[in-house]
Amino acid sequence: ACEMLAVLxxxxxxxxxxxxxxxxxxxxxxxxxxxxCQTKEQSYGGLHYHDNNLVSGSLExxxxxxxxxxxYYPDRTYIFTFLLSSRLFIHPFExxxxxxxxxxEHQRLSEPQADxxxxxxxxxxxxxxxxEWTETFPYDFRDERTMRRLKDLTHRLSSxxxxxxxxxxxxxQGLIRKLTALGQYEETLMKISITVTDRLAVLKTKPQAIQKxxxxxxxxxxxxxQQLTHIELERSSFIGPxxxxxxxxxxxxxDNDKSRFSGHKKARNLEAYVDWFNRLSYLVxxxxxxxxxxxxxxxxxxxxxxxxxxxxxxxxxxxxxxxxSGMNMSPxxxxxxxxxxxxxxxxxxxxxxxxxxxxxYNYRTALRGATQRSITAxxxxxxxxxxxxxxxxxxxxxxxxxxxxxxxNGHINFEKFWELAKQVxxxxxxxxxxxPFEKDRKIIAYLLTAPVFNEDALYLASYESEGPxxxxxxxxxKSLRCVRGIRTVHQACQITLLLIxxxxxxxxxxxxxxx
Numbered sequence: 252a253c254e255m256l257a258v259l260x261x262x263x264x265x266x267x268x269x270x271x272x273x274x275x276x277x278x279x280x281x282x283x284x285x286x287x288c289q290t291k292e293q294s295y296g297g298l299h300y301h302d303n304n305l306v307s308g309s310l311e312x313x314x315x316x317x318x319x320x321x322x323y324y325p326d327r328t329y330i331f332t333f334l335l336s337s338r339l340f341i342h343p344f345e346x347x348x349x350x351x352x353x354x355x356e357h358q359r360l361s362e363p364q365a366d367x368x369x370x371x372x373x374x375x376x377x378x379x380x381x382x383e384w385t386e387t388f389p390y391d392f393r394d395e396r397t398m399r400r401l402k403d404l405t406h407r408l409s410s411x412x413x414x415x416x417x418x419x420x421x422x423x424q425g426l427i428r429k430l431t432a433l434g435q436y437e438e439t440l441m442k443i444s445i446t447v448t449d450r451l452a453v454l455k456t457k458p459q460a461i462q463k464x465x466x467x468x469x470x471x472x473x474x475x476x477q478q479l480t481h482i483e484l485e486r487s488s489f490i491g492p493x494x495x496x497x498x499x500x501x502x503x504x505x506d507n508d509k510s511r512f513s514g515h516k517k518a519r520n521l522e523a524y525v526d527w528f529n530r531l532s533y534l535v536x537x538x539x540x541x542x543x544x545x546x547x548x549x550x551x552x553x554x555x556x557x558x559x560x561x562x563x564x565x566x567x568x569x570x571x572x573x574x575x576s577g578m579n580m581s582p583x584x585x586x587x588x589x590x591x592x593x594x595x596x597x598x599x600x601x602x603x604x605x606x607x608x609x610x611x612y613n614y615r616t617a618l619r620g621a622t623q624r625s626i627t628a629x630x631x632x633x634x635x636x637x638x639x640x641x642x643x644x645x646x647x648x649x650x651x652x653x654x655x656x657x658x659x660n661g662h663i664n665f666e667k668f669w670e671l672a673k674q675v676x677x678x679x680x681x682x683x684x685x686x687p688f689e690k691d692r693k694i695i696a697y698l699l700t701a702p703v704f705n706e707d708a709l710y711l712a713s714y715e716s717e718g719p720x721x722x723x724x725x726x727x728x729k730s731l732r733c734v735r736g737i738r739t740v741h742q743a744c745q746i747t748l749l750l751i752x753x754x755x756x757x758x759x760x761x762x763x764x765x766x
Contacts, residue, residue, distance in 0.1 A: 299662060304669075305329070307662035310340050318353045319376035321369065328672075330383050335492055335675060336668035339656055343391035347400040350380075355407060374408040374415050381405065382422045387679075389429040390491045390517075433520075436489050440523060446700050465538045465551065468697045472554060476561035477688035478695050479531070479570040483637045486524045487682040492675045494518040498644070499651050524640060528573045533703040535577030539586070540704065540712035548716065549592035552578065556598045563601060566621040566635040568614065572605055582706070582713035585724075589717065611642055622677075631687040638678065647674055707731055 297312025298305060308316070317325055317333050337346055354377055381401065385392060392398045405423075409415035469475045498518040535555055542548045555574050562571040577583065578598070584590075605614050621636045628634040654667040704712060711731050719725040 304666075306666040307658055307660075307664055309662055310337075313337070313663060313665070314346065314349050315353065317380070318350055318357075319373065319380055320357070321372045324376050324379070327383065330380065331387060331492075331676065332665070332668050332672035334384060334388055335496060335672050336663075336665075338493060338496055340663065342394075343388070344394050344396040344400065347391075347397050347404075351400050351404045354404060370408070371412070374412070375418075377404070377408055378415065378418050378422065382418075385422055385426040386429075388491065388493055389426055390433065390493065392426055393430060393433075433489060437519070443699060447702070463697070463701070464541065465534075465697070465701075466554060469691070469694045470554070472557035473561045474691065475558045475694065476565055476567065476570070477686075478691055478698065479558070479562060480565055480567045480635065480637065480688060481686045481690055481695060482527065482698060483567055483569055484635075484682065484684065484686045486520075486527050487637070487640075487678075489520045490524060490678075490682065491520065492679050494521040495644075495647050495675050495678075496651075496671075498522075499648055521644075525644075528569060528640060530703060531570060531573035531698070532577040532580070533705070533709075534698070534701060535574050536580045536583050536709050537702075537704045537712075539578070539583050539589075540709050540716060543716065545589055545592060545716070548586065548589040552583075552589060552593050556593075556595075556601070559601050560597055563604065563617075565632070566624070567637045568605075568618065568621075568639045569637045571601065572639045572641075575601060575605055580706075580709065582709035585713060585720075586717050605639070611639070614639060614642070625681070625684075631685060634684045635686075636681040636684070638681065643674070643678060647671065650674065 296315070298308040298316060300306065305316075313333055314337075317330065319325065334346075337343075341349075354373070381404070385401070392401060405419040409419045465475075469478070494517070498521055539548055539551050539555070542551060555578060559571050559574040562568070562574065603613060604617055605611070618636070618638060625634045625636045650667070650671055655664055656667070658664050710727065714724065714728040714731075719728045
């Protein structure tokens with residue numbers, strides 16, 4: 252891999268570039284392939300290598316490194332990493348245009364009598380690149396400009412060859428299926444959001460009209476944990492890898508086009524997933540604060556502790572943390588008489604597992620264990636790994652903020668993007684697992700559409716269940732009653748974001764699992 256072939260001045264040269272990192276299934280335990288031969292720092296045509304690993308390069312050189320030639324095809328790890336990170340510097344449709352021109356011009360495909368032998372050599376490689384792009388980053392092709400360029404390029408590659416036409420047709424059909432599924436998912440999110448709004452309206456006018464609680468819908472912790480896992484996997488499955496980048500995207504200081512990134516920050520599916528976590532936390536708090544009788548509140552609390560334990564056993568850490576967060580909200584944690592009736596030993600263990608100290612060391616250890624179990628799994632259930640998503644976002648955010656996108660010489664800091672791609676790639680592998688549990692649409696519908704209290708409503712319910720204990724609580728209770736009116740706790744329902752409010756703001760979202 253380190254060998255350079257001697258070339259004559261002015262002639263086309265052939266260089267066997269040092270290989271980019273191999274990540275199993277895409278990424279390994281480190282960002283790099285440690286089995287490669289060690290070399291000194293080297294540069295090839297705008298690309299800079301250290302110890303045989305690509306660490307930086309100009310944007311143009313990195314784009315050229317992406318495009319196959321007759322005797323070269325980029326590593327899959329490079330393709331994923333560059334397509335993921337390139338949007339920080341160039342729009343996907345602009346990148347597709349550059350790929351189009353590099354292929355057409357460099358391979359002389361625009362000539363009327365293009366070399367058919369040369370075309371047969373290059374076409375399969377370019378089609379493979381486009382297939383990887385459309386399969387991994389299908390949402391890039393919601394932009395009509397990107398789709399148009401894709402069609403132009405595939406038309407040139409497949410003209411006159413039935414085999415390539417079939418390959419293009421297969422790739423296009425797969426892309427359309429993905430985009431159609433995304434469109435249906437987004438439509439269903441909007442429809443069920445309307446359902447939530449309608450139920451809130453009914454609750455405001457007729458509080459007694461909605462008497463159901465979680466235990467009347469499902470009283471088996473394992474079953475509820477399974478249905479939560481359905482929602483988690485379905486929600487996460489629609490998150491595109493690019494959303495991790497676009498959630499934090501900032502305009503490149505070297506980009507003079509102010510409008511280039513104006514409509515580019517799109518992370519709607521990621522935001523919808525964050526909204527789900529917040530909704531579940533507030534649903535748990537609502538279910539605990541809502542019952543009038545202390546015995547019933549204690550029963551609901553113990554039920555959610557058991558649900559959280561089942562989530563941990565499944566590997567559903569996101570629902571686990573949402574439940575713990577809901578139970579640790581002040582309106583819930585202040586219910587001392589209720590907690591006095593609860594057997595808290597199991598809850599203490601779960602809190603210890605999700606303890607935020609030492610950067611969530613205990614949780615990260617458990618996550619590694621679940622990941623290892625997934626790798627060696629013999630059943631679909633053992634493959635489930637659903638990480639605490641807000642912490643994953645935090646990790647990506649600080650990696651993005653802590654390292655510069657460009658080096659002082661203007662090169663793109665590709666060493667940073669190897670690590671960023673590794674983190675995103677792990678999540679992309681986890682979200683592909685199909686849920687092995689039987690789906691209960693009634694339970695899922697309740698989890699997604701049952702009205703939940705906002706913070707003020709939770710405090711009102713909490714104070715009405717167990718009266719204020721100090722002057723601060725008494726003043727707050729008095730203030731809330733004046734604002735809301737006596738016993739209007741059931742009229743104050745809305746979905747409220749719990750975590751990373753400053754990063755994500757969106758309308759209440761739902762899931763097509765209800766359909």
